[in-house]
Amino acid sequence: MVEDNNRGNDSTKVYANKAAMDIEVPDTTHQISSDSWLQVAFVLTTGVNSAYVLGYSGSIMVPLGWVGGVVGLLFATVVSLYSNSLIAKLHEHGGVRHIRYRDLAGYIYGKRAYSLTWALQYINLFMINTGYIILAGSALKAFYVLFRNDDQMKLPYFIAIAGIACGIFAISIPHLSALGIWLGVSTILTTIYSVIAIVLSIKDGLRSPARDYSMPGESSSKVFSIIGSAASLVFAFNTGMVPEIQATIKQPVVKNMMKALYFQFSVGLVPFFLVVFTGYWAYGSSTGTYLLNNVTGPVWVKGIANISAFFQAVIALHIFASPMYEYLDTKFGIKGSSLIIKNLIFRIGVRGGYLTFNTFIAALLPFLGDFMSLTGAISTFPLTFILANHMYLMAKGDKLASTQKLLHWFHIVFFSIVSLAATVAAIRLIVVDSRTYHVFADV
Template identity: 25%
Template structure:
């Protein structure tokens, strides 16, 4: 609903009260997620959701298949696509579950379901873990892809380490972090969507061109039963990591206009369907064709396995870098919003460019520092995918739906939500265990900033 500032300064009883009101409006319009930018179209939803979901994790799908095997792998990827589309629909529907009220942030929906304080404590820590975790992993994978691009074109330089490329990747975000809201990064997000389709297509098409490798094997690589079980768990977390758009979907929908005749959920859902078609086009061919062609010999990131033709694989790595630039900013926007709300609403700082510059660049610097310190890409995918992504993506929307919508007990909706909750909780436990074990193993003998 548009807010109109009254022209009569005595409307609020005094000039001071009117000035305070105008100051609050100024603060509301300054923060990242606000009511003054509700002019997005349905296609904004499409490419924002693709950018948020299709990340470098898709390039790990063939490797995850080696840890899962054909049956469990196909089941996990397909079932995750179905479950997360269902829970995403729930969140889109609940954005305006109360007439005249919009839940523009995930934690606002949580507060409505669980109460002001409890809802905040349930949602915010999980959402922050997801968003910060994604941005840290994207720092690592962005730097890794940039290094691969450099090495393919110029040859490996022993003086240039992964840490240097992570720093270069991070430097772009110090500038892009100053774009104020979702609408302002729509161009970056559109470019990221095009890049994600491009490098996914290159990954599976180049695999088909190579053909099934001689003596290809599909059995579990590890002969140790314990290792097989824990890598299986970690692979489930990597798949969960790839379905993470729920953590920014309400914030994306907040930019949509809405009227009683045409609520925001209509264009938003249209965009989500388009996004999920693109997600399927990216995920399924890369995972299944990559594993079919290379079997257990596939590398952690399939583009590493595809060394030829050099120019094409170099281009694919560059596309990954460009896509991750957009993905990082999509996930960072809710964090920027949280920081700005605290700074101007709670701590009473005056909105200004230098406040935004300091706050947002502090966040970028933090994620860069953690990425430089702990560049364990695959283990982090599994750990964050299980510990943080599974709750906010697979079963928290279902719990909120049961609390707020109160479907008939033992009905189809009630049963469906409980199945998602049980599967999501199980995923959270086992994937976090597998991912944490892999991080610990990868950390042995690692030298900081090497």
């Protein structure tokens, strides 16, 4: 039997199919089933169109070129929508809502899968959160350099400022649904830096001579760069926390989540593709890992774009940190307004401590992109593609046609191979770059 997990705050037991061990699944102290599908769609879109998009012209298009980049992005769009929809459709599998990714995995496979999924998801989200702090710090430094280009302020200092800003925001916003108006603010900020990046890129592209679009590097390094960029494709479209986001949506949860996903992978991708493609078109293989460093134009315009990217990164980080916040708040029974003294002290200590560690790692390893490629290979690929397809097979196997089963198995095998290849490429990249970069580098 599966007990109703919407009663009070008592723990419930969800029994995994064909497993000998039961798994304790506590009710959440966070707000669930309160958001419209459109608000959830903007949560998803905020994650995709975050300030990370300013780096994809360099990290995806440059290694892959026009053909590989366009085909890769379109392929990643289709398979990401498909895989995320599989997870969304399993949200009420077995007659109970699975509001966490690990809950769903534990219900289908058992306790070991529950723990492994939580570990993979934690690593994935931790690295994304750390990357956001680096991104916010880089945007803040770019803003500073526009007005005062000296050696007084190094990147680690800006990363520390970004970490403080993220901590203040995390303490003030109790849970994912409480973002509310901040999603609107995020959309405005995204529009600002996207429009500025697009317009200035087009202006530069029209004035520039013919660009070089060849893929840089020797033949052997090209192969590893191409494989490594596959991890960036995964990061571009996937949150790794579909059940956690779906938990906030109103009934009917599956139907509404599908609406949100369709919005994310249609309207939500328009600014994404415009920024990525115009940036690469304008600068070719010389496109940097932060597009706003390539564009030329009025200082005040570039300043607005950079400061918008900074604040948007602070908001977006909160989305990807929310599973950890939910875990800690539920474990210690923290709920309600962030202004309650007990809650305020707890969030300052716990969330502040978590983000302090994120910030330290971000400052220590500001070339974290290499490690994020490794994270994408060992955690994002398994969570988003391999596990999603296999869980759907396990849950719906008897109801699927043979062609559908074959398609899921093809995805499992194909992405397992890609994950392995991307792991090797990412490790090689870390080894190569470790000879160039140093800890607390001002990159």
